[in-house]
Amino acid sequence: MQAVPTDSLDQAAAPYKLPELPYGFKDLSPVIDETTMHLHHDKHHQAYTDGINAALSKHPEWHGIDIEEVLGRLSELPMDIREAVRNQGGGYANHKLFWKVLTPFGSGIPPVDLTMRMNRDFGSFDCFRKRFVKAGRDLFGSGWVFLAADPAEEFSLKVIPTSNQDSVVSRGYVALLACDVWEHAYYLKYNNRRGDWLDAWWDIVDWRYVAERLDSARVARSAG
Numbered sequence: 009m010q011a012v013p014t015d016s017l018d019q020a021a022a023p024y025k026l027p028e029l030p031y032g033f034k035d036l037s038p039v040i041d042e043t044t045m046h047l048h049h050d051k052h053h054q055a056y057t058d059g060i061n062a063a064l065s066k067h068p069e070w071h072g073i074d075i076e077e078v079l080g081r082l083s084e085l086p087m088d089i090r091e092a093v094r095n096q097g098g099g100y101a102n103h104k105l106f107w108k109v110l111t112p113f114g115s116g117i118p119p120v121d122l123t124m125r126m127n128r129d130f131g132s133f134d135c136f137r138k139r140f141v142k143a144g145r146d147l148f149g150s151g152w153v154f155l156a157a158d159p160a161e162e163f164s165l166k167v168i169p170t171s172n173q174d175s176v177v178s179r180g181y182v183a184l185l186a187c188d189v190w191e192h193a194y195y196l197k198y199n200n201r202r203g204d205w206l207d208a209w210w211d212i213v214d215w216r217y218v219a220e221r222l223d224s225a226r227v228a229r230s231a232g
C-alpha cells in the first residue's frame with residue numbers, strides 16, 4: 009500500500025541524517041529531563057539513523073526516497089534488509105516524528121477542526137486522551153502509541169499501539185502523533201511508572217503541528 013505523504017516540506021531521504029531538535033535539550037523540562045533528551049536524541053536516535061543507512065547502503069535504488077514512503081512499501085524491499093528497515097527505519101522515522109510533535113509551548117488542546125474530528129471519532133478530546141493513555145499502559149514490552157488517520161475511511165482518527173519500532177505508516181495509515189513508550193523515553197524521571205509519563209506528556213504536545221499533518225495528508229490525497 010502506498011503511504012500518503014504527510015511531511016512534504018520536511019522529507020528525509022537516504023542517506024538519512026539525525027535531525028536537529030527544534031528546541032533546546034532543557035526546553036521540555038520538567039516533562040522530559042535534559043539527560044533523557046541527550047541520551048534519547050544523541051544516542052538512541054543516532055543509532056537508528058546509522059542503522060537505516062547501513063541497511064540501505066547495499067541497495068542504492070532505495071536512496072532518495074522519503075522514509076515514510078520506504079516504510080509504506082516494506083513488502084517491496086529486498087528480503088535481506090526488510091527486517092532491518094522495519095526496525096531501524098521505523099526507529100528513525102518514529103523519533104523524527106516524536107521530536108516534531110513536541111514543543112515547550114504546548115497549547116493543551118487541538119485546533120477546532122481536529123477537536124471536532126475527535127468528538128466524532130472518539131466522543132470527545134478527553135475520551136481520546138483516555139484511550140491513548142490506556143493503549144500505552146496496556147502495551148506489553150516496548151513500542152509506541154499513535155494517533156493515526158485512515159485515508160481509506162476519509163481520514164477517520166484511530167488510536168493504534170505498535171510493538172518495537174513498527175510504524176502505522178507501514179499499515180497504510182497517516183501518522184499524526186506518536187508517543188514513545190520504550191523505557192529509554194521515560195525511565196530516568198518516571199522510573200517504572202509509564203502511566204505517569206503518558207499523563208505528563210500532554211503538556212508538551214504541539215497540537216498545531218499535529219493538525220497540520222492531517223491537513224497536508226488530506227491536501228496530498230485530493231491532489232493525487
Ligand code: MN
Pocket residue numbers: 048052103188190192193
Ligand atoms: Mn525512543
